[in-house]
Structure formats: C-alpha cells, structure tokens
Amino acid sequence: MKRLPLIAALALTLALAAPLAAQDAAPATPDSVVATASAEEWIAINPEDVLIMELSPAADGSGRYVVIQLLPPPFSQPWVDNIRTLARAHWWDGTSVYRVVDNWVAQWGGGDPDFGMDPGPMPTGVVMPQAAYENDSRTLAVAAGLNAMEGAVEQLLRRMTGQAAAERPSQVHMRDAYAERTLFISGWPIAASDSEALAWPIHCYGHVGVARETSNTGTGSELYAVIGHAPRQLDRNIAVVGRVIEGIEHLATLPRGTGEAGVYETRAEDTPIVAARLASEHPDGATFRYQYLDTASETFARYVAVRANRNDAFYTVPAGGVDICNVQVPVRLVTD
Amino acid sequence: MKRLPLIAALALTLALAAPLAAQDAAPATPDSVVATASAEEWIAINPEDVLIMELSPAADGSGRYVVIQLLPPPFSQPWVDNIRTLARAHWWDGTSVYRVVDNWVAQWGGGDPDFGMDPGPMPTGVVMPQAAYENDSRTLAVAAGLNAMEGAVEQLLRRMTGQAAAERPSQVHMRDAYAERTLFISGWPIAASDSEALAWPIHCYGHVGVARETSNTGTGSELYAVIGHAPRQLDRNIAVVGRVIEGIEHLATLPRGTGEAGVYETRAEDTPIVAARLASEHPDGATFRYQYLDTASETFARYVAVRANRNDAFYTVPAGGVDICNVQVPVRLVTD
Numbered sequence: 154m155k156r157l158p159l160i161a162a163l164a165l166t167l168a169l170a171a172p173l174a175a176q177d178a179a180p181a182t183p184d185s186v187v188a189t190a191s192a193e194e195w196i197a198i199n200p201e202d203v204l205i206m207e208l209s210p211a212a213d214g215s216g217r218y219v220v221i222q223l224l225p226p227p228f229s230q231p232w233v234d235n236i237r238t239l240a241r242a243h244w245w246d247g248t249s250v251y252r253v254v255d256n257w258v259a260q261w262g263g264g265d266p267d268f269g270m271d272p273g274p275m276p277t278g279v280v281m282p283q284a285a286y287e288n289d290s291r292t293l294a295v296a297a298g299l300n301a302m303e304g305a306v307e308q309l310l311r312r313m314t315g316q317a318a319a320e321r322p323s324q325v326h327m328r329d330a331y332a333e334r335t336l337f338i339s340g341w342p343i344a345a346s347d348s349e350a351l352a353w354p355i356h357c358y359g360h361v362g363v364a365r366e367t368s369n370t371g372t373g374s375e376l377y378a379v380i381g382h383a384p385r386q387l388d389r390n391i392a393v394v395g396r397v398i399e400g401i402e403h404l405a406t407l408p409r410g411t412g413e414a415g416v417y418e419t420r421a422e423d424t425p426i427v428a429a430r431l432a433s434e435h436p437d438g439a440t441f442r443y444q445y446l447d448t449a450s451e452t453f454a455r456y457v458a459v460r461a462n463r464n465d466a467f468y469t470v471p472a473g474g475v476d477i478c479n480v481q482v483p484v485r486l487v488t489d
Numbered sequence: 490m491k492r493l494p495l496i497a498a499l500a501l502t503l504a505l506a507a508p509l510a511a512q513d514a515a516p517a518t519p520d521s522v523v524a525t526a527s528a529e530e531w532i533a534i535n536p537e538d539v540l541i542m543e544l545s546p547a548a549d550g551s552g553r554y555v556v557i558q559l560l561p562p563p564f565s566q567p568w569v570d571n572i573r574t575l576a577r578a579h580w581w582d583g584t585s586v587y588r589v590v591d592n593w594v595a596q597w598g599g600g601d602p603d604f605g606m607d608p609g610p611m612p613t614g615v616v617m618p619q620a621a622y623e624n625d626s627r628t629l630a631v632a633a634g635l636n637a638m639e640g641a642v643e644q645l646l647r648r649m650t651g652q653a654a655a656e657r658p659s660q661v662h663m664r665d666a667y668a669e670r671t672l673f674i675s676g677w678p679i680a681a682s683d684s685e686a687l688a689w690p691i692h693c694y695g696h697v698g699v700a701r702e703t704s705n706t707g708t709g710s711e712l713y714a715v716i717g718h719a720p721r722q723l724d725r726n727i728a729v730v731g732r733v734i735e736g737i738e739h740l741a742t743l744p745r746g747t748g749e750a751g752v753y754e755t756r757a758e759d760t761p762i763v764a765a766r767l768a769s770e771h772p773d774g775a776t777f778r779y780q781y782l783d784t785a786s787e788t789f790a791r792y793v794a795v796r797a798n799r800n801d802a803f804y805t806v807p808a809g810g811v812d813i814c815n816v817q818v819p820v821r822l823v824t825d
Contacts, residue, residue: 255738256694284805328664330797330810358592358718369805380741382694382718382814386799389806402591402745405716409738461666463722469620469705470725474666476812478718 180465183456187483190452195444195485196340198222203432204240204395205441206261208250208403209425219378220399220441221361222484225339227293228354231282232363232392235373240431242276244374249423250407254415256381259404260364261426262374275372284369286389290345290352297338297449302345302352304336309454322458326474331355331385335477337448341396342477344388354393357383357478359401363392380405383478398443398484446483456483516801519792523819526788531780531821532676534558539768540576540731541777542597544586544739545761555714556735556777557697558820561675563629564690567618568699568728571709576767578612580710585759586743590751592717595740596700597762598710611708620705622725626681626688633674633785638681638688640672645790658794662810667691667721671813673784677732678813680724690729693719693814695737699728716741719814734779734820782819792819 179185202225208217223233239245248263294301300311306325329335332344335355345352356362361378365371370392378397397404412418432438446453461475515521538561544553559569575581584599630637636647642661665671668680671691681688692698697714701707706728714733733740748754768774782789797811 255741286806326666328666330662330664330812331808383812384815385812386796386804386808386815388808390799390804405591406742406744408742460722463726468722468726470622472667472722472724476666476719476721479720479722 181455181459182463182465183460186452186456186459187446189455190446190450190483194447194450194452196447197487198398198443198445198484200432200438200442201237203398203441203443204236204429205432205435205438206245206429207427209427211403217403218400219397219403220443221378221395222398222443222445223395224341224354224393227288227296228341228343229286229392229394231280232371232373232394235279235282236376236394237431238276238278239372239374240429241434243428243430244276245426245429247426249420249425250404251410251420251423252377252414252416253380253404253407253410255409257379257384257415258377259380259407260375260377261424262364262376275374279372279374281372282370282392286392287351287353290347290350293338293343293352299336299338302334302336302347304334305448305454305457308449309451312451322455323462323473325458325461327461327477327480328474329477331388337453337480337482340445340448340482342480342482344477353389355383355388355477356385356393357396357481359397360393361395361397362387363394365391378404383476385478399486442487444485444487448482453482456480517791517795518799518801519796522788522792522795523782525791526782526786526819530783530786530788532783533823534734534779534781534820536768536774536778537573539734539777539779540572540765541768541771541774542581542765543763545763547739553739554736555733555739556779557714557731558734558779558781559731560677560690560729563624563632564677564679565622565728565730567616568707568709568730571615571618572712572730573767574612574614575708575710576765577770579764579766580612581762581765583762585756585761586740587746587756587759588713588750588752589716589740589743589746591745593715593720593751594713595716595743596711596713597760598700598712611710615708615710617708618706618728622728623687623689626683626686629674629679629688635672635674638670638672638683640670641784641790641793644785645787658791659798659809661794661797663797663813663816664810665813667724673789673816673818676781676784676818678816678818680813689725691719691724691813692721692729693732693817695733696729697731697733698723699730701727714740719812721814735822778823780821780823784818789818792816 202223204221206219211217245262250259250261252260290302306322327335333347334345336343342355342357343352344355356379358379361376363371363373364375364377407424410417417423432441435441457480460480461473462471464471538559540557540559542555547553581598586595586597588596626638642658663671669683670681672679678691678693679688680691692715694715697712699707699709700711700713743760746753753759768777771777793816796816797809798807800807
C-alpha cells in the first residue's frame with residue numbers, strides 16, 4: 154500500500170494565511186530553532202518502541218498508517234509490555250476503530266463484547282496491570298540527572314549561568330491547571346507534584362491511552378488517541394502509553410460516531426485495522442525509523458523558550474508562557 | 490437539505506468505554522449538574538449573533554451546517570460588525586473552505602488572490618479594523634458586576650459566604666500559562682491581566698478568528714476555526730470573533746491540506762460554502778435558536794467546580810483545577 158510522506162508539524166508553517174518569505178536574520182521561530190539542532194541532539198527511537206497500525210485504505214486507495222511511539226521506562230511499562238505482546242500475536246489484525254468523539258478520542262481494538270467484537274482470548278503474557286499511574290519523582294529526577302523536577306529552560310539556564318545574558322533563552326513559565334509542575338523527561342511531557350513527590354505522563358493531542366471501564370485499569374487491548382483539546386482530567390486516572398508520531402490525521406478525520414458515547418451504531422461504520430506491528434517486526438520497518446529532539450538539549454530549551462515568546466513577523470504580543478501540550482516534542486522520520 | 494440533530498458535547502457521555510448505568514445519588518458529573526439548571530439560568534442567543542454556514546452536502550447527501558455564535562460587546566466588535574455586513578451581502582456564498590491543518594485550524598472565505606479566489610470587492614461598510622485585541626478590564630468588571638476580574642467559582646463563594654460549607658462548591662484553580670487570570674464573562678472564556686488592567690477573548694477548540702497575514706489585522710472575510718489543542722499563543726495577536734456551537738465536526742473531519750501551510754493544492758479539493766446567513770435572516774432561522782448557560786449562575790459555578798474535581802465512578806484522582814478551554818460553556822438548541 155502506497156504510503157504518503159510524513160506530514161510533520163515542522164513541515165507546515167503555522168501562519169494563518171500565506172506563508173512568510175524566508176528572511177535572513179529573521180526572529181527565531183520554533184521551526185528555525187529546531188533546524189539548528191546538531192546531529193547529536195537527535196535521539197533514535199528504538200524500533201521496539203514503535204507500533205505501526207495500518208488501517209484499511211482510504212477511499213482514494215491511499216494507505217493509512219498510524220504510527221505510535223510507546224512510552225519509555227519507567228512510565229506505564231506494564232501496559233507497554235502488554236502492547237508489545239499483543240502486537241507480536243497479531244492480536245489487533247482484523248479489529249477496528251469503532252468509536253470517534255469530536256474533541257475527545259478515537260478508540261480502537263477489541264475484546265469487549267459490548268461492542269460486538271470477540272477476537273478471542275488474550276495472548277499468553279498479557280496481564281491486567283494494577284491501576285498505578287504515577288512514579289516517584291525523586292527517583293526520576295536522579296535518573297534523569299535533574300536538580301529535582303526542573304524544566305528544560307530551567308536546566309539550560311543553570312548550565313549557562315556563566316554566559317552572557319544575551320545568549321540565554323528568555324525565561325518562560327509553564328503554569329498548569331492540572332499539576333504543580335510540568336517538564337520534559339526522556340522526550341516526553343511529564344507532570345509532577347513536588348509536595349507528593351510524584352510524576353506522571355499526561356494527555357496531549359495525539360497521545361494514546363488504555364481504554365477502560367470503571368474497573369480503573371485495562372490491558373491495552375483497547376486503546377484511544379486524543380483528537381482534541383488535551384483532556385488532562387484523565388491524567389492519573391488512566392494509563393498513557395504513547396503518542397501518535399505519524400498519521401494522527403487518519404484518526405482525527407474519521408466520521409464521528411452517532412451511537413451511545415460516540416460508538417458507531419453499526420460495525421459497518423468501523424474502520425478496519427489491517428495489521429498492527431512493532432517496527433522491529435514490520436516488513437517495511439526500515440522505512441519507519443524516527444528520531445526525537447533530545448529534551449535535555451540546549452536546542453530543545455531554546456525551542457521551548459521561543460514557543461513561549463513568539464515574536465516573529467506574525468506575532469505582536471508574546472505570551473511569556475506556554476502550555477506543555479503546545480510544546481510538541483519534535484520528531485522526524487529518518488530518510489537516508 | 491436534511492439537517493442532523495445537534496450533537497452537543499452534553500449529549501455524549503465521556504466515559505472511554507461503555508457508558509455507565511444511571512445511578513441514584515451518584516456523584517455529580519458535568520452533565521448532571523447542567524441538568525439541574527433552572528429555566529432562568531439559560532440565556533437566549535440573539536439571532537443577530539448566530540451565523541449559519543451551509544457547506545456543500547456530505548458524500549452521503551446529508552447537510553453540513555456549521556453554526557457560529559458571534560462574540561458579544563465589547564469584544565472584537567469591529568470585526569463582528571464586518572461579519573454581519575458580509576453575511577447580509579451574501580458575500581461568502583460560493584467561497585470555500587480552502588485550508589485545513591491538523592491540530593490547528595480549518596480556514597474559509599475569500600478575497601485573497603493568493604488562493605486563486607476573487608469574489609469581488611467588499612460590500613459597503615466593511616472596514617479594516619485596527620489591530621486592537623484587548624479591552625479595559627476595569628470597565629468590563631464594572632459592567633459585569635464583578636469584584637475585579639474574579640472567576641465564576643470565586644463569585645459564587647462570595648455570594649454563599651453565609652451558607653454551610655457542605656453547600657458550597659469545592660474551591661478550584663484555573664492556573665493558566667498564557668494569562669494571569671482566566672474567567673467567564675457574558676458566556677465567554679476570557680483571559681485577563683490584573684497588572685495591565687486588560688482582558689481579552691481567547692482561542693479554544695471550536696473558536697473562530699479572523700485570518701490575516703503579517704499586516705496584524707484583517708476584515709473578517711477570511712475566517713478560521715480551531716480544530717485542535719487551543720493555540721493560545723494566538724491570543725492578543727488576532728481577532729477572536731466567535732465559536733462554533735453546532736457542526737464543528739464538519740470542519741474537523743475535512744481532509745488535511747497538503748499544500749503550503751496546509752492550503753489544498755487545488756481548488757477542486759475545497760469544500761464549497763453554499764450560503765452563510767445570520768439566523769435573523771435565514772429562511773429556517775426558527776430552527777436555529779440556541780441558549781447558553783448563564784456563566785454568572787450558581788449552576789455554572791458548580792459546573793466549573795465539578796469539571797475541576799471529577800469524582801464520579803470513572804475518576805479516581807480529581808485534579809483540583811481545570812484549563813479554561815476544558816470548561817466548554819453549555820449551549821443547547823431550543824426545540825419547542
């Protein structure tokens with residue numbers, strides 16, 4: 154199936170009308186900052202952390218691939234392990250995207266007889282993890298080499314203390330309604346509570362979580378991706394397991410379900426899942442190689458700072474702050 | 490053209506799997522709180538503030554109506570006035586949705602030769618307003634009967650000072666990365682800076698703004714709606730003029746543009762706009778009557794409080810706070 158080139162956020166200018174002409178010495182933009190990153194600041198994503206979900210072809214015959222990066226340790230690992238086991242068992246092949254709610258989620262998978270699907274018993278090794286959605290932030294800080302749970306710009310400013318002020322990025326704040334603090338660890342947006350000494354992964358646009366009912370946990374056999382404003386109230390209540398790094402539009406453009414809770418009224422409305430494979434096992438795995446920008450790098454800190462202080466030709470009033478879900482970690486496809 | 494019933498956020502339960510069974514004396518949810526509102530707490534939306542945009546029919550022949558509520562005074566009124574003038578001149582009829590960017594905006598209208606469109610000169614009365622995107626917050630507070638720029642829950646707590654603690658809603662915070670303070674005025678989410686004595690309307694999912702280039706303003710002949718995570722960095726940089734109160738899914742599900750800045754590469758990919766009319770002038774205007782929940786009402790304060798403190802059967806850990814863009818103001822279609 155023909156695969157269209159990656160439409161990365163970085164490939165599109167964000168101007169609201171005609172794109173601006175390139176200018177020498179123009180004020181920095183998020184794109185222009187990322188373009189300055191050195192090769193060493195890009196980190197390869199392990200093919201074991203990449204889940205490639207192929208949907209049935211679009212009406213015009215083009216392929217629809219949704220590529221998910223799985224969360225690294227120590228976050229949500231019991232579910233991430235389940236997801237790898239389910240992918241190796243080809244468990245999702247033949248299941249479908251069966252629920253789409255505008256400004257909320259697209260949901261897929263199977264195993265829930267409520268939705269008329271029964272793809273059989275779970276593969277060996279898939280367990281029902283306990284509902285434990287938080288990590289010890291002190292241990293995390295030590296592992297990440299952080300001075301407690303400080304953020305990207307704070308880290309950079311600390312390292313640059315001896316440098317001239319003009320070379321340092323602007324101070325930014327990331328005030329957050331859902332947590333005392335937000336920051337980036339190992340390429341991921343993370344929320345933390347200093348008073349509770351806890352940290353946890355969060356729900357942003359394109360992030361993937363483990364669907365569940367009221368039992369407080371699930372296996373990961375049914376997953377959802379966020380297709381609207383970040384539903385942060387779900388943080389700490391449900392397992393975040395990854396994020397869509399390519400093809401979120403194939404989920405976000407699906408018709409919204411008109412049945413209860415946004416489930417399609419008939420299975421004929423579902424979008425079939427042809428196959429879901431780890432990149433490490435995918436026949437075309439070599440074409441699904443990605444890198445993310447090191448969130449402990451100087452370039453990433455500058456990227457955060459410019460996201461919080463837009464002052465290029467399009468912007469007049471910089472905010473001085475930025476919502477963590479508006480700081481998408483740059484990810485790029487590796488094309489030799 | 491057949492019009493599908495309103496799919497309101499309130500009509501869908503937000504559980505991530507099967508909906509919960511109704512329970513007596515169950516913990517409050519946003520829906521259950523709104524259901525307790527008295528008739529007096531619902532405020533009719535003036536038909537002069539409702540813009541009905543009819544897109545070409547969907548592939549299955551069903552109608553696609555996108556209904557926009559325009560901002561009330563004193564916010565963005567020069568552009569809102571232009572929009573009414575343009576609608577009365579039938580100016581958008583035959584223009585199109587020509588740009589769709591995932592997690593960003595869908596944009597429509599005409600008049601920009603960069604996109605190959607020339608619907609003719611502007612109607613008489615359409616002016617190019619100055620780029621003035623903020624209001625005096627002291628004047629606003631007086632007009633709204635507020636004790637400075639306090640929020641819905643703060644107002645309610647003040648009024649309920651003499652009541653028993655159990656009857657008061659939980660305290661909530663709405664910490665915000667883009668403004669010192671966020672609150673609701675006249676049914677709209679508003680950001681404010683006490684130190685600057687300014688307040689301004691904001692960009693949330695479904696909100697509509699005036700597309701522009703680098704000239705810092707536009708007429709309103711080209712508009713966009715947000716179809717992703719709130720791009721709050723646009724606040725104070727561009728005119729917010731309204732919000733989609735019905736049919737946002739008809740924009741959010743459109744194919745993403747693959748041309749520069751997400752503009753469709755050919756005009757054949759555009760979605761035509763059949764007509765755009767104020768409800769006051771629409772032949773079926775009587776079927777487009779809406780009400781919003783008074784944001785100065787006790788029920789609205791309780792709604793904010795429960796959005797910030799979810800503790801129904803699905804939620805285990807309440808956040809204690811809420812992002813203003815996750816507090817959608819309840820809007821309902823009036824059906825006699």
